[in-house]
Amino acid sequence: xxxxxxxxxxxxxxxxxxxxxxxxxxxxxxxxxxxxxxxxxxxxxxxxxxxxxxxxxxxxxxxxxxxxxxxxxxxxxxxxxxxxxxxxxxxxxxxxxxxxxxxxxxxxxxxxxxxxxxxxxxxxxxxxxx
Numbered sequence: 001x002x003x004x005x006x007x008x009x010x011x012x013x014x015x016x017x018x019x020x021x022x023x024x025x026x027x028x029x030x031x032x033x034x035x036x037x038x039x040x041x042x043x044x045x046x047x048x049x050x051x052x053x054x055x056x057x058x059x060x061x062x063x064x065x066x067x068x069x070x071x072x073x074x075x076x077x078x079x080x081x082x083x084x085x086x087x088x089x090x091x092x093x094x095x096x097x098x099x100x101x102x103x104x105x106x107x108x109x110x111x112x113x114x115x116x117x118x119x120x121x122x123x124x125x126x127x128x129x130x
Contacts, residue, residue, distance in 0.1 A: 002069060002072045002073055002076060003049065003072040003073070003075055003076040003079070004076075006044070006045055007045060007047060007048055007049055007075075007076075007079070008048065008049060008050070008051075009048040009049060009050045009094055014035075014048075014094060015050055015096070017035060017094075018033055018034070018035050018050060018094050018096045019033065019096060021033045021034065021035050021096075023035065023036070023124070025120065026100075027113050027116050027117050027120070028100075028101075028113065029099055029100050029101035029105060029110075029113065030097050030098065030099060030100065030113060030114075030117060031097075031098040031100055032095065032096065032097055032098075032117055032120075032121075033095075033096040033098075034093060034094060034095045034096065034121060034124070035093065035094045036091055036092075036093050036124065036125065036128050037091065037092050037093075037094075038090060038091060038092075039086070039087075039090050039091055039092040043092055045092070046083055046086040046087050046091065046092045046093065047079055047082060047083045047086060047092070047093055047095070048092075048093075048094050048095070049072075049075060049094075049095050049096075049097065050094070050095070050096045050097070051068050051071055051072060051097050051099075052096070052097065052098040052099065053067045053068050053071075053098075053099045054098070054099070054100075057099070057100065057101065057102050058099075058102070058103075058104070063104055066104065067099055067104055070107050070110055071097060071099065071110060071114070074107075074110060074111050074114045075097075075114060078114060078115060078118050079118075081118070081122070082118050082121060082122060082125075085122055085125050085126075086125060089125060089128075091125060091128070093121070093125070095121070097114075097117070
């Protein structure tokens with residue numbers, strides 16, 4: 001099972017905002033860019049993702065798709081804590097995860113790094129609120 005389509009950001013305008021966002025950091029093997037906004041009444045979801053595995057780094061489409069599938073599954077399992085915190089503060093967050101390594105890494109390593117990314121994002125939500 002993978003992350004639901006409702007959590008995938010598809011708006012080109014938002015993706016461009018996210019891509020040019022000044023709020024970013026690097027946690028090997030990911031470049032992470034994010035936007036935090038106030039949640040309005042009509043917003044259904046408080047957390048949305050964009051996943052990227054560049055063709056320039058990973059040539060094989062099969063490998064790129066496998067990496068994206070692993071990343072999506074890990075995000076699906078870990079998103080609840082982050083989503084709960086966003087709802088508590090009345091915020092919504094857009095997250096752009098770009099895989100930067102030239103080869104496929106073990107799922108356990110990717111899982112640990114995404115856990116670290118989500119921890120950093122939680123801290124950003126708290127500091128944004130204070």
